[in-house]
Amino acid sequence: MAEVSVAIVRLKISALSDKAIPSAQDFEICVKEEPSTAKNFGPVKHDYNIKKRVTVGGHTIGADVFKLPNFSFEPSKVSTLEDMIHDYFKRTGNIIRRSVRIPLHDDLHQPSSSTKPFVGHVPGLSLVCVPVFNKESVEVANSRYENLQKMVNLCHNQPEMFDIHTKNMILILERWLIDSQTFDSYFLSHFFMKESSRTRIKTCVHNPAFIDLQEQCIRHMSHSVRSNVSSASADLDDRVHVANIAKIAMLRYNKFTISVINPAFNPNFASEDSSCVYFYPGIKQCRAQRAASSTSQDMRSRLYPLHKAAEDGNAEEIRRFLKIGMDSNLRDDDSWTPLHYACFHGHLEVVHELLNSPQMTAINAQNKGGATALQYAVINGNEYLVEILTSHASIDVNIQNNEGYRPIDYCGNHPAIQKILELQIFKSKINVDTSIGSFSIKSRSPEEATVGEVLDRLAEETQLNREQMNCFALFVYSESMSLQLQPDSLIDGKLKVDKWNTTIRKLVGDIPFETPRLKLKRNAYATARMEIVTKVDNNSFAWSTILDEAIHSYLAGHLIANSKEEITKFAAIVCRTMHGRDFKPSSKNLSNLYPQYMLDNHDRGKLADRLKAQLRKNETQNDMQLEAEFISMARGLVTYGASFFDVDVFTKKSMGTEQGLVGVNDHGLHIIFKKTWTVKNFRFDEFTASNKESKTLEIDAQRVRDSYYILVSTQMKFLTGILRKFQKS
């Protein structure tokens, strides 16, 4: 059960004087006397020998205490206290203007003279104030009006005469009345003198879709003619039906109004015109958006005069603006430079003026879309503009726009422009030869490109990962010599023609003039195991390169077969790869099928016969199987992947010189004597190498095989480098 106390306050005529702030004497409060009940909290001390007597208003009060009129109610049955108060007074025949619920605070300071402990706010206890004007009469049974000031004084001096909660409420009420009038000079007028809300309501309009709320409205209901008929019939189903239909109609209207005016039909457009205000779903506020009109053109002329002049092709205006110091690289709202506009509209003189300006016009400037001025010149097919732009020293014809296209990609319909751009593109490419053709590696600055960068680009184009790419290396080569390049070497330095020919003459001898080129080959430090582990055979480009080099090694005689049958298999696979299935070997066309030393030392007729027999055996296998067999057999040989150099071989016994080849791979050192084409294989633990002179290498294998060789070559430093590399590993 909750309890509400009603403070019926009557305003006296003295409050209507000219005083600025009224005091408690200007109010009267309705109180009643009741015997003290068990609701009192706190100890009550009674002295039975002395009876307290207090005279208030001429009456003698004994053990009774003052209380405010109060009511008990169930909170769940009453929505607001104000409604309950109004209902109560209406039942008793009184008419009140309003009822205001006053908040009860816990910060009331207890007077120091009081001997009773302070009791704080009690849940469920409320205070409602009912104002009464001086001419009105609101009576409650068993109660009377007392001056508020007297009540406040008694609360301070004789608190035992009041119920503990009544005392707190009276003090709170007095303070609230005084403070409210202090803050608002019209408080008393609003609180006491204003008529009730019923008499002041003028009109009321209800939404017909909310039928449950219409029952609470008792006047000025809005209905159409049809609705009035339905309402008069008091048929609830019909009323619900009408409400639902109205709700559907209103839901259809629940959309936002959009008003857009075509600028062509509104020359007097003003930014403050609400007709052009947009409404967006979900946004309570809107924002105005201006449409383009002639005024924006004037503003653009003022903000970007160079752009305007470039667009119009006014070369004189451009010259004048540049002369007074305007920035020729200024960008407009779309990040276009004046050069963009000039090239887009094809104004040759304007482009000429901009490029010759002393302020260094940025010829490679890109707009928001990533396009350069050259791209627009190409799109419009202006050949003269393309020539002017490409003749600039700083032009970069390979800049891509945001869609990934270069200016040359728009040359489909302009062959002349394509030719001009191709000449420019050629300068910025690095050509690398491979087994399947030539690759053109793009580079913005070829002078600063390194071998590692080129290998990375090749890896991207050939879809090789890093481990697989380690099996390959970049070589600089010509007809006489081939050298592997270090990854950190500058390519431009290695391709110097004079330097390359000097190196060749130093290492090989006097030869005709040769042009150095780049080629991707198998790495000299790669091993068969490395190729297998990285699964390099799965890449078609890598497979082609490895197969091509293996075939060349076989034909050069570097792959020494272990038996005649094995070498015949090699020849048969090479025959299929080079000449196809229909080739008929004979003693006259074996030059590209067998190594030269085989042709020199053996009967060609017998070689041809063995080859025919092997070809018949291979007829049931396809080319891929044969190629795989070739590589598998090649990797099984100890000389696979070895880098061979021409050397002069000296032996200790004969004291003579023999021409030979020396190769090094992961298996060891291999010496091939060209006269008999026999090979001597040494593992790294079977010999010791010493390099007394720069061109001499001594191979001492006497401890194991009683062999001792002295190798002499002008390329000994390369051979020694590879040898030490493998010895360390």
Next chain:
Amino acid sequence: MTDPKISALYVAVQEINSLIQNGTSCSRSLEEKIVEHLENSQLLGKLPKNNGDSHEEVYMEVTKHGLRISSRRTRLVKLRIPLIELILLTTYADGFGRTNIVFVEKSTTTRYQLHLLQATDDASSNILCNLVKNAFIEAEEASALIEVIEPPSPSIA
């Protein structure tokens, strides 16, 4: 032709959740409860007073789509209430010669917003009430077109 604009001062807005839903008491109408609730809030200091000088001047426009309130100074729309969410609009005198306008907006299923405005004169408040009333009547008459297409049925919702 554009709809007429009604000038007013936007005083305050307050959110409630139980006042309108009360259906047990018959002594006071819904309008009386709303007006007294707003005035009590002003007396207790929860809402600004009507005579304040800091209130913003606004224009109110009524269309068949709803009520639109825009600022007089900046011409930006401050508030837009669809017709389906405009539950109640009432005008009353504040006791000192001015006319106040209160309209109830449905925020969510159980909560409502009370918007309190002060009209510049009595004529403008009457015009506003007539416009809103005509909008409601127009919606009811438009619903008759739906009945022509679909037969009447209590299940339509």
